[in-house]
Amino acid sequence: MGRSKEFDPDAALQSALELFWRRGYEATSMADLVDRLGIGRASIYATFGSKHELYLRALDRYNENRDPGLLRELSQPGPALPAVRAVLRRFAAEAGADDRRREGCFVVNTAAELAAHDPAAARRVEASWSHIETLLHSSLVRARAQGELPPDRDPRTLARMLLVLMQGLRVVGKASDDSGRVRDAAEQALKLLD
Structure with a gap:
């Protein structure tokens, strides 16, 4: 035995x-x-x-346990853009919060430390980012279909820009004591959705 x-x-x-x-x-x-x-x-x-x-x-x-609220936030019925805006603002607030700032995001930390030379880690980083991008893209497609987003805005490109910004917010938030920096960047990016 x-x-x-x-x-x-x-x-x-x-x-x-x-x-x-x-x-x-x-x-x-x-x-x-x-x-x-x-x-x-x-x-x-x-x-x-x-x-x-x-x-x-x-x-x-x-x-597996990442941000369980993200899908819920971005898939609520009704207008889609307010949810996208809320998610981006939440990421900025979390990135600048003192209690979370030094840890950062485990996926972003892995991307910075290992992804360039560790294919297994890189695949996991890419899967995480693809998940977020897909959720954002779906919300932005819905926003454009509902007339919230101008017809000349490409949901895929906007989703990618927001993903990159959100991950960048996490990097800058981890290293900077100026929470206004991440908040201002998020607010500027949100103007692209108008």
């Missing part, structure tokens, strides 16, 4: 996610993971595989 695990793998994965999110992949050592998770190195390897595999599983967990 095999020996049962003496720890909760789900709780350990959540702890690893929080550590990687705060410190990044390279700055997190296996010793850090052993200390944070409170389990031995052999148990980490047996349960999650390598440090890289654990990181990817943590990123998958983050993506």
Whole structure:
């Protein structure tokens, strides 16, 4: 009979996610993971595989639980543009909030640290961004069909611009003490929807 695990793998994965999110992949050592998770190195390897595999599983967990309100916000019946505006303003507010600023977004952090040389991480970043872009695009298509968005505005191009801006807000918000910078950028971008 095999020996049962003496720890909760789900709780350990959540702890690893929080550590990687705060410190990044390279700055997190296996010793850090052993200390944070409170389990031995052999148990980490047996349960999650390598440090890289654990990181990817943590990123998958983050993506699975990412912003559950985004779909709900952007798919409400009625006018679509107010929801798009609210989402962009929320991203700007979160990017500039002191309690979230230093952590940033785990996906954006991964993009900056790993995506250029780690295909598995890059695929996960791209999947996350494609999801957000698709939600924005759908809302903007609906806004144009409802007459909220001028007919000469391309929903796909606007969705891509908003996605890039939203991710940029997260980068700038993480590094800057000036929350007005991200708020002003968001408000300027929203004028493109008029």
